[in-house]
Amino acid sequence: MSAPDSTRNDDANSQGDDSENILGNSNATPERKSHPRSRRRRSSNAFESAPNQDPTIGSSSSDLPPTSAGIATDNDPNEESTNNPAPRYESVEEVGRGGWGVVEKAVDKQLEREVAVKRFCDADDVTQQERNRFLHEAKVTSQLQHPGIVPVHELGDRCDAFYVMKLLDGVTLSKFIQEHHQQKVSERKTPFQFGESLEPLLQRxxxxxxxxxxxxxxxxxxxxLKPSNVMISDFGETVVLDWGLAQSVEQPTDHVNVQSTSELPADVSPLFERDGTVVGTPAYMSPEQARGEISRINRSSDLYSLGVILYTIVAGRNPYQGQPVDQILNQVRRPTCPDLRTYQPLVPKPLLSIVRKAMSSSQHD
Incomplete structure (x- = not known):
């Protein structure tokens, strides 16, 4: 999951994602009301020591950690509110906090289970755009029912909005990649042996x-799509998180068993942006995203991002590691990505071919 308006760096920065979090709207963002931020004492949860890995341009929540966790409420527990999660959800510990959002692990007292709850620190201190994105993410995620997408259990969308999800325990794919390459760095292999050693990562x-x-x-x-938006659980789950920037695309006519446009998830649309707006994470976004060509973003844009993820899996680092945002955007727009063999000479030819095709400068390729 992600939150808004500050730039943070974590273990993905060691892989090259130090780029990245400014609200990427081409229009002026409405001024925030000057309410004091609510600040609860942070817990000693492990996620606190790991800042956000790949802050997102155009996202309203990129400071929150990539995990599901409950959100505490700062409201009076005796105050009546249909959207106050406090009566049913008891906070256990804070997992992360962004400019306007907070996530905590919580206990669902009705069903006696741990869950994740996410809501605003102060509902009066967010813009309408942030609120729209928050609800948009919850509704998109709730209607994509797949083992690789985190389930949403409940949404409260009046006043103090919140939503409740399955609690995920584990590490991000970013951390998983880092740990794998740290363990294997001293081992010399043939390309075949190196490819075999990547099997756990490639299965994910x-x-x-x-x-x-x-x-x-x-x-x-x-x-x-990026490694820090993927959670690897201790029990074999691989879950794609943070659908706050998701949008709908025109349905293809040549696919069988594809849902009709009328059956698309509610509120999934090209919301909020005009052409010229840059949205996404620079080190993982497609050239058309980096150029702000909103109308050209489609399925192939996600495939490009998957190609960069595969590049990172093979090389153990992002192709743009250590570079500032502007420099990354310029390289992606051209595009001029360093060849994968530069950072990993042992890359097997089939993997090299897949990465090159996925990261082609042409969407048609």
Missing amino acids: FVDICNAVAYAHQRGVIHRD
Whole structure:
């Protein structure tokens, strides 16, 4: 999941995602009301020591960690509110906090289970655009029912909006990649042996592709695919998170068993942006996204991002590691990505071919 308006760096920065979080709207953002931010004491949860890996341009929530966790309420517990999650959801610990949002692990007292709840720190201190994105993310995610997409259990959309999700335990794909390459760095291999050593990572990558394929079949593109938006659980789950930038695309006519436009998830549309607006994460976005060509973003844009994820899996680092945002955007727009063999000479030829095709400068390729 993600939150809004500050730039943070974490373990993905060690892979090259130090770029990235400014509200990427071509129009002026409405001024916030000057209410004091609510600040609860942060817990000692492990996620606190790991700042956000790949902040997102154009997202309203990129400071929150890529996990599902409950959100505490700062309201009076005795105050009556149909959208106050406090009566049913008891906060356990804070997992992360962004400019306007907070996530915490919580207990659903009615069903006696741990869940994730997300809502605003202060509902009066967010813009309408942020509120729209928040509700948009919840509704999109709730209607994409797939093992690789986190389930949403409940949404409260009046006044102090919140939504409740399955709680995920594990690490991000970004961390998983980093740990794998740290363990294997001293081992010399043939290309075949190196390819075999990537099997655990490649199996996760196939899981991601299956989740994205399902979303595409439902007419939804993610627009912000990256390792820090994928959670690897301790029990074999691979879950794609953060659908806050998702939008619908025109349904193809040549696919069988594809949902009709009338059956698309509610509120999934090319919301909020005009051409010229840059949305996504620079180090993982497609050239058309980097150029702000909103009308050209389609399924192939997600495929490009998947190609960059595969590049990162093979090389152990993002192709633009350590570069500032403006420099990354310029390279992606051209595009001039360093060849994968530059960072990993042992890359097997089939993987190299897949990466090159997915990251082609032409959408048609």
